[in-house]
Structures are given as structure tokens and as C-alpha cells.
Amino acid sequence: MKNGKKKHSGDPFDPAPADKFTFGLWTVGNPGRDPFGEPVRARMEPSYIVQQLAECGAYGVNLHDNDLVPFGASAAERERIVGGFKAALEDHGMVVPMATTNLFSHPIFKDGAFSANDPKVRAFALKKSMDAIDLGVELGAETYVFWGGREGTEADACRDPRTAVARTREAMDYLCEYVRDQGYALRFALEAKPNEPRGDIYFATTGHMLHFITTLAHPEMVGVNPEVAHETMAGLSMVHGVAQAMEAGKLFHIDLNAQKIGRYDQDLRFGSEDQKGAFLLVRLLEGTAGDARYPARYEGPRHFDAHAYRSEDEQGVWDFARGCMRTYKILKARAVAFDRDPEVRGLIAERTDRELEPLLARYSKKNAKALRAHPIDADAVAKKGLGYEKLDQLMMEHLLGVRG
């Protein structure tokens, strides 16, 4: 057992590395600055964050390039910093499953990065991304996230949105070729967000990203990194977006947090707002419904892209981190109980019709002729109750801990 890895307490909801929970350095390291106030917490060194998260039971950390190596650091400074960070990872048995580039903090990106009108900005974004990809691979990352926080507009006449799409495709194809040229075993995961910090951000939802991926030169290398808060900000179901990504084999990573609809991006502790949505998301990721038609479960890291309330001190930050992981494990246990409940299974058992189903599966002249001749009493079918009130109440009772 590596030093820094605490002994498991025996509490079933205590996180362990096997749960594959990860946090970005920027999440627990968030100093509490917001547009209306200065930081409320001191900066934490990356190595200290590694040690503390290992102590909390996490599996790994993720990072933007500049979360670890300050913008403009010399090569010697970079080597020193990366060497120390690698030692901390080794000492505490932590890994770096995902890395990404900060293409949004430096003022050069004020008009975007890959979609910016100035080719010097686009060139700088590609250069910075290649350098950051090298760093991520050096640290062992297998997934590389792109979140285009500044890829958007306020004055929409500034560029044709189709040009933004084309420029982003050029950048993705360029960087996919770079990864192939370098022989890196790295996959890209595209993260959508509808707005903030830009008035509107291109590729606003996971659905937009899933289509965009089909237009790339190497679509097999590229998937999505859906975030709860971002799909919620768009007024959409995170569960449906994740399900479509999984069904397409494109859920390469996931950002877990919580969000109240109609607010700025809150990045709250996982499960702290929409418990029903969080329950259904964990149920989907863990595959507790046991539907044989789909891969059993999502096998990637459970990444919490979230941060503690600004009200918190450092102890509050670790309370936040433990809360994210504990809630995930509690919801997983609730989902297992729900899907084992005989009454639930009875209500979600799929109806079969041996005569009709072969006619539905695939078109043929013969099938269509037989289907159109098949007697269906629309009024009788319409009268059948579906029992969803009972089903949803059972789910609520499992969620509220009075059943199962």
C-alpha cells in the first residue's frame, strides 16, 4: 500500500481507488474566486492535492497544462515541476487518466482559440495544444479533453458560424494527425457547453458534438466528455445525452457535478441538486438494469469537474471531495437495490409479441405486407395503463431509503 493511501474504513460508501474517482487539479484547487469576489482560499500545490486526494480515496487527478506548468515557464522550470509531480503521483499511487489544454485563460484567447479570426491565435492554440498533449502523455493520460470555453461569440456577425465549425474541424484533424504521427495511444473527448464565458459557445451540447465527430478525418479517435452542469444549463437531460453517447460507443470520459437549471455554471458537489437525475445517471453508467443489449457499464474514470462552495475553508474542500464520491457510491447501491426489486422488474419488463416483432425488425415487401395486414385494435391498446406512476414512486422510495 503506497504511503498516503489511507486504509479503507470498512464503510461501504467510503471511496477506494477501484471506484476510479478522479478530480481535476483545478477542482479541489479552486481558490473560490468568482466574478464578484477575490479568492477565499490559499493556492494548493499540485503535489499536495495529489496527497490529499489519495488520502480521500481517489484514483487519480486530471489537469490543464497550466494547472501544473505556469504559462511561459522555461523548459528547465517545466522539467523541475513535472519531475516533482511525477514523484508525488508515484509516492501516493495516483494516476493521470485525462489531460487538457487551457485555451481560455490567457487574453490571447479572448476571441476564441481554434475558431478565432486571427490565424496567429489559431496557430498559438495548436502549438499550445501539442505541447500540452506531450505533457499529458508524459504523465500517462489516455484521454485528452477539449473544452472550447472561449469558442463563441457575443457579436455574432464577427464570423460566419460555418467558418467556426470548419476551423474547429481543421484543428481537430490537425491534432489527431499529430497524435498519430507521435504514435500516442490517446483518444480525444469533446466537451460541450452552451454559454459562459462566451455569450454563446459553438457546439453547445453533447448532441452537437456527436454529429461534429462524424465529420472529422479520424472519427474513431474522438468521443465526448458530457458534463452534468452543461447539459442542464441547456435545459436537456444529461442521462439521455450520455445514453446516446454510450449507444454510439462515444462516451470516452464524463464530468460529474450538479447544477440548478437556469443558473450560471455552478459545478456543484455531485448529487447535491437533482438527486433523481444523478440516480438515473449512476444507474446508466453502472448498468444496474442489466440490459443485455448494452455493454454492462461505463469503464472510464468517474471525474468530478466541480468545486466546493466559496463559503468553505480547506476542510470544506475535502468534505466536498468526499461528498462527491460518497454520493456516487450511495446512489450506485440504491440503483442496484432498485433493479433487483421484483416489483420494479415486473413493471419494466418489456412486452413481447412473437408474431409482430419479426415484422418490425427489418423492412421487406413481405414483412411490410404482413405488418399492414396485422389487426391492431388501437382503442384497446390506448386503454392499457403503463404503471409508470407506480414505477416512479418505487424509484422515489428506493432513493429516499424507505425500500430495498
Ligand code: DIG
Ligand atoms: C469546464 O467544464 C471544463 C474545463 O474545466 C476542462 O477543460 C474540462 C475538463 O473536465 N471541463
Ligand code: MN
Ligand atoms: Mn462546468
Ligand code: MN
Ligand atoms: Mn467540465
